[in-house]
Amino acid sequence: MTQIVRRTGQFVVILALFAVVSSFAAWPVYRQTPPGSAVVVLTFVHSAGRKAACRRLTPQEIAKLPPNMRRTEVCSRERRPVYVELDVGGRTIYRASLAPTGIAGDGPSRVYYRFVVPAGGHSIAVRMRDSARADGFDYERQGRISLVPDQLFVIDFRSESGEFVFR
């Protein structure tokens, strides 16, 4: 009898511990953003042009190259950074010069920036510069969006068509 009580006690203790563990497997609920807000993500992958222009080789330089590796011009691998700005409601909330990726700096620039805004209407403007110009922008889009609570709104850039995409 004592043995049964003892085993029951042991089982109850183990059961209670496991029940507590199972409770924390999905509780308490975590809320990442305040209620009534939406999430906006600015993200794209885009390669700017080469940092330095290609240079034509002189005939002497070409002649020095092995016959199977002769070419007419040499180009720098390194790319220029991509400069981007994002305005929400007339206020610039993100501004960055995105360095090219890769050890040699020859990869595309990339951005993934997530931020939270209240649900509702917002005016958005996004601008990007990938050329050698010192000011002004090569690509730009602005518009008014309406966000519902918990919406995931994405601002992307399509390099092929050279336009920003809102979705």
Next chain:
Amino acid sequence: MVIAGVRSALRRGFELIERPFERLFGPAINPLAQLGALGFFFFWIVTVSGIYLFIFFDTGIERAFDSVETITNEYWFHAGVMRSLHRYASDLMVVMVATHLLREFAYDRYRGARWFSWFTGMPIIMLLYASGITGYWLVWDKLAHYVALMSSELLDWLPIFGEPIARNFIATGTLTSRFFTLMVFLHVAVPLFLLFMMWVHILRMSRPKVNPPRLLAGLSLAALVAVSFWNPALSQGHVDLARAPVEIGLDWFYLPVFPLIDLWGKGAVWGFLGAFFVMLGMMPWLPPLRRARPAVVDLAHCNGCKRCAEDCPFEAIRMVRRTDDRPFPAEPLVNNALCVSCGICVGSCPASTPFRRTEDLKTGIDLPDFSLRDLREQTIAAAQQLPAGPRVLVLACAHGGAAGRQAGTVVLPCVAMAPPSLIDFVLSRDLADGVVVAGCAESSCYHRLGADWMKQRFAGTRDPYLRARVPRERIAMVWTSALEGKRAAAEIEAFAARIKSLPPRQPRLPRSSGTSAPRREQPLSDVESRA
């Protein structure tokens, strides 16, 4: 020092929980003494339930979620239960690993020769989390979306990926079924690496506990099944890539780092994780454990009986081909890097008999800093200090509750260092009326196997045996932790009272006078021939 203070506080905390557990479960199945074994046990439950779930799981992008829903709702009575077992056993593995780590730290069982097990525990933690997180992706519910976004955002912070991985989880059409095939592969491959590391983790241990006692395993499995019925694991709604997964029921065992990303930022979280593992990796040397010199073999007194190698709790002794001309095939070789100087090998050596008359008492294997001769002399000296009345000599473990006693106490690195013949020696020479072997806590022996070996030697099931002629009523075993000095004292007092009520005995031999060497009862050659 700060670390020592934290360790001490943590140890007191464990003591508070551990002693009631030991009273309820007994030392044999105390779950707190089986944390590593329970970790293995839950791993096997996760493996078996995972294989079962894979029969029903569909890796298609559109059907992954639906197949999990079918498992949970339509086949709830078998596959659904398996899903819950899979999840909760995984969570329990985290609990076991975390508690195991804290307990080994609290009891200072991670420094010195034990650094290897501590260090190899780190990749286990990493792989365990990688296994769990990849599993959560497979359900492809809102939680999976959250896990996918947060883990890929965290990875994207590292400047090693050309394109942000998180971009795949914010718009429809970017994911294909191949993604789930990859995730299934990862969710199988990572746990296989985990199992490999679990094996490496216990490599340097003799008789590692990889299976919990059957009763504990049965109770745990029954409780896990009951919890699976009571609180089944559920999905949290199909992924909608157009909506942010902002309100989710998190698994706080596997995913506590993700909310930290919102609080601290990704760089700080990486910094925290890096600092955590660097700190963890350095722990065995903060500061390094100062230990006595390792055991030394004396081939002149060794017949290669292997008992020391079999009893060593840390695989520090292995038998190698004999290097002298004595007619024995093998000799023990001590790996100094693994030896913790516990002296268990000394207690197991058949040549360790204090009865021998030789002035320079030697044994086949001995501790240079606390030799068998020192033990015999300290025992005789301690016996002489015993007050009149029932004279109770205490052989105390340095890590147990009786280590702080003064009079009539000999403190050993481990009680299993005392050969059973020492008890015989004390009682037959009338050095004391009773002997108490006061070890450390029974379910958390500091040197892993000392308590087991001592009990088995006394019970006559493990060499070297305690002779039948030794009056058992004059011997007591007390198992208390270092913080249970009062309980140790009370149990020793109670034993002394029992001794007092025993009829006077006739010593087989006259009481030894002082430290003079006792009569040689058994020549070394006899000992060797028995071995």
